[in-house]
Amino acid sequence: MLGETVETKMKVRKAVFPAAGLGTRFLPATKAQPKEMLSLVDKPLIQYGVEESIHSGMTNIIIVTGRGKSAIEDHFDVSFELEHLLEKSGKRELLAAVRNISDMIDVSYVRQKEALGLGHAVLRAKELVGDEPFAVVLADDVIDSEIPCLRQLLDVHDFYGASVVALMEVEPSRISAYGVVAADPIAHNGTGDRLYRIHNLVEKPKQGEAPSNLAIIGRYILTPEIFQSIESITPGTNGELQLTDALKHLLRSRPIYGLKFEGTRHDAGDKLGFLKATVEFALQRHDLGGPFREYLKTLSL
Numbered sequence: 001m002l003g004e005t006v007e008t009k010m011k012v013r014k015a016v017f018p019a020a021g022l023g024t025r026f027l028p029a030t031k032a033q034p035k036e037m038l039s040l041v042d043k044p045l046i047q048y049g050v051e052e053s054i055h056s057g058m059t060n061i062i063i064v065t066g067r068g069k070s071a072i073e074d075h076f077d078v079s080f081e082l083e084h085l086l087e088k089s090g091k092r093e094l095l096a097a098v099r100n101i102s103d104m105i106d107v108s109y110v111r112q113k114e115a116l117g118l119g120h121a122v123l124r125a126k127e128l129v130g131d132e133p134f135a136v137v138l139a140d141d142v143i144d145s146e147i148p149c150l151r152q153l154l155d156v157h158d159f160y161g162a163s164v165v166a167l168m169e170v171e172p173s174r175i176s177a178y179g180v181v182a183a184d185p186i187a188h189n190g191t192g193d194r195l196y197r198i199h200n201l202v203e204k205p206k207q208g209e210a211p212s213n214l215a216i217i218g219r220y221i222l223t224p225e226i227f228q229s230i231e232s233i234t235p236g237t238n239g240e241l242q243l244t245d246a247l248k249h250l251l252r253s254r255p256i257y258g259l260k261f262e263g264t265r266h267d268a269g270d271k272l273g274f275l276k277a278t279v280e281f282a283l284q285r286h287d288l289g290g291p292f293r294e295y296l297k298t299l300s301l
Contacts, residue, residue: 020066117240138218145263
């Protein structure tokens with residue numbers, strides 16, 4: 001049967017971060033600041049995804065940027081003046097934290113001149129990715145899990161040698177905001193309710209027309225054939241190339257799996273989701289959690 005044979009396996013070394021969007025849901029905060037640099041407690045959104053990539057064993061980060069995104073490049077660059085000031089002031093813990101940002105991984109940048117969809121953003125990374133499997137991480141989705149979400153997907157990819165997307169169950173009233181899969185559960189690692197073999201994908205279906213309640217969220221492990229699929233599809237609304245449509249095209253010739261990951265996903269691209277994530281991450285902090293919890297108890301809710 002097509003796709004049942006395990007394909008040639010290559011180690012996934014690179015993670016692509018599409019970061020050229022305008023962040024209109026957070027205006028006016030994102031008028032002069034990339035939404036990826038909005039801070040959850042004291043760390044920008046994109047850094048959570050970069051750290052997840054590192055903890056999953058990846059060594060190269062490719063960030064697809066656009067106009068007004070120079071703050072992202074500055075964040076992952078060396079800041080000689082700041083480091084000198086912190087060293088001179090004896091603030092060694094802060095110095096180590098700042099240096100760790102620029103030392104953590106190799107970062108490359110490619111420009112997306114127009115925001116023409118997620119598929120187009122991924123396609124812009126084609127030359128830097130080359131002919132090897134890679135990850136795609138959407139910084140808006142911050143995932144809190146014991147085992148990094150990417151690592152969970154990589155374990156499936158390593159076994160099947162195929163593309164894998166992260167899935168989560170979504171309420172019917174919210175399903176139209178996501179790409180949704182039609183899929184059959186398959187047994188894997190002793191479970192039969194977490195891994196799925198996908199046989200169709202629908203971008204933002206209307207409530208009542210979705211093929212399931214399983215939505216794709218912002219973590220993907222993709223084989224390099226996805227680039228040819230992106231180049232083969234027709235642009236949709238507003239001339240955008242949707243990654244979901246490219247995955248549907250890829251499905252004609254390659255198997256795609258979906259994994260209901262273990263962990264909690266925070267939609268930090270939404271104002272309410274961002275606020276919830278801020279509270280959750282602050283409560284987990286050893287230096288802030290206790291005092292913050294006591295403060296919350298004083299509120300009249």
